[in-house]
Amino acid sequence: xxxxxxxxxxxxxxxxxxxxxxxxxxxxxxxxxxxxxxxxxxxxxxxxxxxxxxxxxxxxxxxxxxxxxxxxxxxxxxxxxxxxxxxxxxxxxxxxxxxxxxxxxxxxxxxxxxxxxxxxxxxxxxxxxxxxxxxxxxxxxxxxxxxxxxxxxxxxxxxxxxxxxxxxxxxxxxxxxxxxxxxxxxxxxxxxxxxxxxxxxxxxxxxxxxxxxxxxxxxxxxxxxxxxxxxxxxxxxxxxxxxxxxxxxxxxxxxxxxxxxxxxxxxxxxxxxxxxxxxxxxxxxxxxxxxxxxxxxxxxxxxxxxxxxxxxxxxxxxxxxxxxxxxxxxxxxxxxxxxxxxxxxxxxxxxxxxxxxxxxxxxxxxxxxxxxxxxxxxxxxxxxxxxxxxxxxxxxxxxxxxxxxxxxxxxx
Amino acid sequence: xxxxxxxxxxxxxxxxxxxxxxxxxxxxxxxxxxxxxxxxxxxxxxxxxxxxxxxxxxxxxxxxxxxxxxxxxxxxxxxxxxxxxxxxxxxxxxxxxxxxxxxxxxxxxxxxxxxxxxxxxxxxxxxxxxxxxxxxxxxxxxxxxxxxxxxxxxxxxxxxxxxxxxxxxxxxxxxxxxxxxxxxxxxxxxxxxxxxxxxxxxxxxxxxxxxxxxxxxxxxxxxxxxxxxxxxxxxxxxxxxxxxxxxxxxxxxxxxxxxxxxxxxxxxxxxxxxxxxxxxxxxxxxxxxxxxxxxxxxxxxxxxxxxxxxxxxxxxxxxxxxxxxxxxxxxxxxxxxxxxxxxxxxxxxxxxxxxxxxxxxxxxxxxxxxxxxxxxxxxxxxxxxxxxxxxxxxxxxxxxxxxxxxxxxxxx
Numbered sequence: 021x022x023x024x025x026x027x028x029x030x031x032x033x034x035x036x037x038x039x040x041x042x043x044x045x046x047x048x049x050x051x052x053x054x055x056x057x058x059x060x061x062x063x064x065x066x067x068x069x070x071x072x073x074x075x076x077x078x079x080x081x082x083x084x085x086x087x088x089x090x091x092x093x094x095x096x097x098x099x100x101x102x103x104x105x106x107x108x109x110x111x112x113x114x115x116x117x118x119x120x121x122x123x124x125x126x127x128x129x130x131x132x133x134x135x136x137x138x139x140x141x142x143x144x145x146x147x148x149x150x151x152x153x154x155x156x157x158x159x160x161x162x163x164x165x166x167x168x169x170x171x172x173x174x175x176x177x178x179x180x181x182x183x184x185x186x187x188x189x190x191x192x193x194x195x196x197x198x199x200x201x202x203x204x205x206x207x208x209x210x211x212x213x214x215x216x217x218x219x220x221x222x223x224x225x226x227x228x229x230x231x232x233x234x235x236x237x238x239x240x241x242x243x244x245x246x247x248x249x250x251x252x253x254x255x256x257x258x259x260x261x262x263x264x265x266x267x268x269x270x271x272x273x274x275x276x277x278x279x280x281x282x283x284x285x286x287x288x289x290x291x292x293x294x295x296x297x298x299x300x301x302x303x304x305x306x307x308x309x310x311x312x313x314x315x316x317x318x319x320x321x322x323x324x325x326x327x328x329x330x331x332x333x334x335x336x337x338x339x340x341x342x343x344x345x346x347x348x349x350x351x352x353x354x355x356x357x358x359x360x361x362x363x364x365x366x367x368x369x370x371x372x373x374x375x376x377x378x379x380x381x382x383x384x385x386x387x388x389x390x391x392x393x394x395x396x397x398x399x400x401x402x403x404x405x406x407x408x409x410x411x412x413x414x415x416x417x418x419x420x421x422x423x424x425x426x427x428x429x430x431x432x
Numbered sequence: 433x434x435x436x437x438x439x440x441x442x443x444x445x446x447x448x449x450x451x452x453x454x455x456x457x458x459x460x461x462x463x464x465x466x467x468x469x470x471x472x473x474x475x476x477x478x479x480x481x482x483x484x485x486x487x488x489x490x491x492x493x494x495x496x497x498x499x500x501x502x503x504x505x506x507x508x509x510x511x512x513x514x515x516x517x518x519x520x521x522x523x524x525x526x527x528x529x530x531x532x533x534x535x536x537x538x539x540x541x542x543x544x545x546x547x548x549x550x551x552x553x554x555x556x557x558x559x560x561x562x563x564x565x566x567x568x569x570x571x572x573x574x575x576x577x578x579x580x581x582x583x584x585x586x587x588x589x590x591x592x593x594x595x596x597x598x599x600x601x602x603x604x605x606x607x608x609x610x611x612x613x614x615x616x617x618x619x620x621x622x623x624x625x626x627x628x629x630x631x632x633x634x635x636x637x638x639x640x641x642x643x644x645x646x647x648x649x650x651x652x653x654x655x656x657x658x659x660x661x662x663x664x665x666x667x668x669x670x671x672x673x674x675x676x677x678x679x680x681x682x683x684x685x686x687x688x689x690x691x692x693x694x695x696x697x698x699x700x701x702x703x704x705x706x707x708x709x710x711x712x713x714x715x716x717x718x719x720x721x722x723x724x725x726x727x728x729x730x731x732x733x734x735x736x737x738x739x740x741x742x743x744x745x746x747x748x749x750x751x752x753x754x755x756x757x758x759x760x761x762x763x764x765x766x767x768x769x770x771x772x773x774x775x776x777x778x779x780x781x782x783x784x785x786x787x788x789x790x791x792x793x794x795x796x797x798x799x800x801x802x803x804x805x806x807x808x809x810x811x812x813x814x815x816x817x818x819x820x821x822x823x824x825x826x827x828x829x830x831x832x833x834x835x836x837x838x839x840x841x842x843x844x
Contacts, residue, residue, distance in 0.1 A: 034762065038785055117807055123796060125806055132818050133788060211642070215818045230623070231646050236819045239648075257841045264843035350446065372836045373450055376545060384535060384839025393844070394537055394835070395529055406544050406627045406832040407648045408819040420818040423806070424784045427796025429669045431676035432805070 026213025047186035052100035065174035131157030140221035143171035156418035166199035241404030243273035243356030250362035306336035378411035438625025459598035464512035477586035543569030552633035555583035568830035578611035653816030655685035655768030662774035718748035790823035
C-alpha cells in the first residue's frame with residue numbers, strides 16, 4: 021500500500037535534484053518558523069500520544085523520549101536553522117580526469133535520491149531526519165513508531181506545508197501513517213523506489229531491518245566500546261578518561277562498556293580507576309586477575325565481555341600483551357569506538373591500525389564519536405558497518421556520486 | 433559448514449591489515465609466476481570442467497567462458513602484475529581536522545576486511561578478484577559456479593601456495609569447494625564474518641543475492657543503457673556513437689539498448705542511424721512515430737523499453753522535449769550509463785544533472801563505462817547502486833575508512 025508514497029517520492033526527488041542551495045535553505049528556514057508557529061498544535065498531538073503511552077504502560081524513560089514541550093520544539097526549529105547554515109554537500113566536483121582519447125571525466129557528488137528512515141518513539145527524529153535529507157537533496161519517507169504517530173503526523177504535516185510554501189513538492193517529506201508491522205516490512209522491500217534505508221533505534225529494530233530489507237541499508241549501531249589501559253599508561257589520565265567514557269551519559273552508543281588492562285599495570289591502575297568509578301557507584305565485573313587486585317568487584321562471565329550495558333556497569337579483562345588486547349577487542353567489539361591509553365607511541369600506532377572499529381582513539385574518551393564533536397555540524401546516525409559510511413554520518417554521507425563524461429564524439 | 437572459512441578469513445584479514453605495500457606486491461608477483469608455472473595443471477583441471485560441461489549440455493557461449501588456455505592463463509598472470517603496479521589504496525590520510533579541544537581527527541583509508549565474491553562460470557574471476565582483494569588488504573572468500581569447480585580449485589590452490597610462500601596466511605584467499613545452493617545461501621548469511629558481498633554474473637544471481645543476503649551487498653548490475661538524440665544533435669556523430677554503443681560488443685552491460693529521439697530531428701536522424709545499424713543487421717523496434725519515419729522497422733512494446741537485449745536489437749522512443757526524454761530514461765534505465773547527443777550545452781547540463789545513473793555522457797559512447805577506460809587500472813565490477821560505490825569500481829572501492837583520533841587526555 022506504500023507504493024504511491026514511493027512514486028511520489030521519486031518524483032519529488034527528481035525536482036529536488038536540480039534545486040539550488042538557496043532554494044533548499046529557504047525551505048529549511050520556513051520549516052523552522054512553521055514548527056515554532058505551530059508549537060501548540062504539535063504539543064496537543066503529543067498529549068494524545070503521551071496519554072495513549074501511559075495507558076499502554078510505557079515506562080518513564082520511553083515517555084520522556086516521547087514527550088515534546090516548547091523547549092524541544094524550539095530545539096528542532098534551531099536544528100533546521102543550523103542545517104541551513106551548513107555547506108551544501110551536492111554538486112562538488114571530487115575529481116577531474118582527462119583521458120588520452122580526450123574524454124573529460126568528472127566525479128561529482130549528488131543526492132542519493134529517496135531515503136527511508138525507520139525509527140522508534142522519538143518524534144524529534146521526524147524533523148531532524150527530514151531536514152538533513154532535504155538539505156542533501158533527498159526525498160524522504162519516514163516511518164516512526166506507533167507510540168509517536170500523532171506527534172509525527174502533526175510535525176510532518178507542518179513541514180509539508182512549509183515545503184510547499186517554499187515552492188517545492190511537499191512529497192519531499194512523507195510520513196507512513198500506517199504503523200503496523202506490515203508497513204515497516206513493506207518499506208524494507210521497496211527496492212524500486214528507495215535507494216537507501218536507515219534504521220534508527222534499538223538493536224532489535226536494526227537487526228530486523230538488516231535481515232528483512234532488500235533495499236541497501238546503512239546500519240547505525242550499537243556500541244560495545246572498549247578502553248585499553250596499556251602498560252605505560254598515565255594512570256590518572258586513564259582513570260579520568262574511563263570515568264568520563266563510562267559515566268558522563270550512560271545510555272549512549274559511544275559510552276565505554278569494557279576495560280582491557282595490561283597485567284603489568286593492573287596492580288597500580290585498577291585501584292585508582294575503581295576509586296574514580298566508585299564516585300558514581302559503577303559496578304565493576306572483572307576476570308580472575310582483576311579480582312585478585314580488587315577482591316570486592318564482581319565476577320565477569322564470558323557474556324559480560326559481549327554486553328553493551330548502557331548502565332552503571334563495566335567489565336574488566338586482563339591481558340599480557342598489546343596483541344592479546346587487540347585480539348580480545350576485535351572479538352567482542354561492535355566496531356564502534358575504542359581507545360588506547362598509553363605513553364608508547366608505537367603501541368598506539370599498532371592499536372589504531374589493527375583495531376577494526378569506526379573510530380579509534382589514543383588518550384581520549386570514546387564519548388567524542390559524534391557528528392557534532394567531529395565537526396560535521398549535524399548527524400543522521402553513527403554507522404558501524406563498513407560500506408558507504410563508517411562512524412558519524414553528516415550531510416556528506418547522505419550523498420552519492422556520479423560520473424559526468426564530456427566528449428566530442430568519442431567511440432570505443 | 434562455512435563458519436571455519438569465516439574464522440580463517442577474519443584471522444587472515446587481521447594479518448593483511450598491517451602488511452606493507454611491498455609485501456602485498458611481492459605476493460602478487462609470486463601468484464603471477466605460479467599461475468604461469470602451473471598452467472598445465474590448470475588446463476588439466478579445466479579439461480574436466482569442459483568435459484562435464486559438454487555432458488551437461490552447456491551451450492557454446494558458456495563453454496567458451498569456461499575454457500582456459502595458455503593465453504587466458506597468461507592474461508590472468510599479467511593481471512596480477514598490473515595490479516601490483518597500481519597505487520596502494522590503503523593508509524591514505526583523506527582528511528585531518530584539529531578540533532577546538534585539541535583532538536586531532538584523521539580519516540584514513542583501510543581495508544574493508546573480509547569480502548565474499550559469488551560468481552558463475554568464468555574461472556578467471558577466481559584469480560582476478562582474489563588479486564584485487566589482496567592488493568586492497570582484504571581477505572576473500574570465493575564462491576564460483578559448479579561448472580568451473582575443478583578449474584577454481586586448481587587456481588585457488590596455486591594462489592594459496594604462492595601467498596604462503598610470500599609469507600602471508602594462505603587463508604587470505606579461500607574457495608568454497610561445496611557448490612550446492614546451500615553453500616551460497618550460507619555465505620549470504622555470514623554477517624559475523626563477511627563485511628561485504630559482491631555478486632558477479634547474471635541478473636538472476638544478483639537478484640538472489642540482494643534478496644537473501646544479510647551481509648551488505650555491492651550490487652554490480654545490468655545495464656539498460658540509453659542514448660538520447662536531442663533536437664540539435666550532430667546526426668553523423670549520433671549515428672557513429674549509436675553504432676559503436678550498440679554493436680562494438682553486444683553482450684556487455686554498457687552496450688546501448690534503447691534510443692530516445694527528439695521529434696524535431698527524428699525525420700532526419702532516424703534514417704541515417706538506421707542505415708548505419710543496418711550494416712550489422714541490427715533489429716530496430718520503434719514506437720509509432722519512429723515507424724512513421726522508417727516504416728520497415730518493427731513495433732516496440734512497453735516491455736521493449738525495459739529490456740536489456742544483449743543482442744543485435746535496439747528500441748526507439750520518440751519524445752517532444754528534453755524533459756520527456758529524462759522522464760522516460762529515468763523510468764526505464766537500470767542506472768548504469770546514458771548519453772545525450774546534442775550541440776546545446778544547456779540541454780547537456782540539464783540531462784547530466786537529472787539523469788539518475790552512475791555515468792552520464794555528453795557526445796560519447798556509453799561503452800566507456802569501464803574501470804580501464806576510466807583510468808582506474810583494474811575493475812572488480814560496475815556498481816549500479818548508490819551506496820559506497822557507483823559506476824566502475826577499482827581498488828579504492830575495495831577500501832573503507834576509519835577515524836583515528838589523537839588526544840592527550842581529552843574528556844567530554
